[in-house]
Amino acid sequence: MQFALNRLDLSNPVAFADSAARAEQLGWHMGLIPCNPLAAHDPYVSLALAARATRTLHLGTLLDTPVLRHPSVIAGSIATVAQLAPGRVHLGLGIGDTAVRFNGLSPAKVSTLEAATRQIKALLAGESLDVGAERPARLRHASPVPVWLAASGPKTLRMAGAIADGVFIRVGTDARNLHAAWGAVCDGARAAGRDPNALRLGLIFHTAFDEDRSRARTIAKALAAGYYEYSPFLFDAIGARWAGTDVHELKKDVWPDFHHHRDPEHAGRVVDFLDDATADAFALHGDWDAITEQLHGVLTLDLPVSVVLPHPVLPKGSTVDYLADFARHVMPAFG
Secondary structure: EEEOOOOOOOOOOHHHHHHHHHHHHHHHOOOOOOOOOOOOOHHHHHHHHHHHHHHOOEEEEEEEEEOOOOHHHHHHHHHHHHHHHOOOEEEEEEEEEEEEHHHHOOOOOOHHHHHHHHHHHHHHOOOOEEOOOOOOOOOOOOOOOOEEEEEEEEHHHHHHHHHOOOOEEEOOHHHHHHHHHHHHHHHHHHHHOOHHHHHHEEOOOOOOOOOOOHHHHHHHHHHHHHHHHHHHHHHHHHOOOOOOOOOOHHHHHHHOOOOOOOOOOHHHHHOOOOOOHHHHOOOEEEEEHHHHHHHHHHHHHOOOOOEEEEEOOOOOOOOHHHHHHHHHHOOOHHH
């Protein structure tokens, strides 16, 4: 089992590279970076520095989006990074989330993401594309970079199965949602004449850590609310109930959304009407022993998981060294 993290030190590009080197030493397999032009430094500059600071750590975006960058810009940037770390770079794409909303835009349509992904893959493969210019477009420094798609909705998952090299699924921890998501990926792959077993599967789990299990569960309720906010069908699929005030009314007290509020415990108290089972269905939570046990339970499901990304969500003001502590307390239990 490989472990990835997309919350290395984002304070500046040099700090990101230093934390990537530290992650490598601690046994992490992937160091990924979010792409939000208004809230974080340029991801490709940071990845380039990390490529020079590491030897084995796999590097990539999680995630970039064609809403904010043209496909040719994305292809050119990731191909540049790949030249610094051959064989250990990938591109992670998606419809866009917080970074898109920060700019007052809407996430990409599935068709837009599909078209951009196909164009990027073709450019990375060194192909010439008719883009309506005087001459075909061709990436002069093309490099064979795997393209992963992050997805949760059935249409995006099927599209990912049809064209991606790897898929990051983010639907929570409940077996029913996980099986349905992977099933959609497999359907898309088979419809395109592909073998689903040729795709790599990564699972993203929001992970609320605190030694106080009650506090961690409160944060887990905020994370469940975040899923309901954007993907209510995930609640419907498992029979979870939203018995409180309309989520968009509650969101006025939680900015920019339930997944990214600076005080996740406060966000959890806003939706305290959610029951414990709902919290359990959408996040790993508790102390390290509890998180290890919950993760073991998920990984006993019949899914071909190759990468787990335990996205950290900590109480405001926490001084936990998540990078080191997760590696020390959880990763050894999974070989």
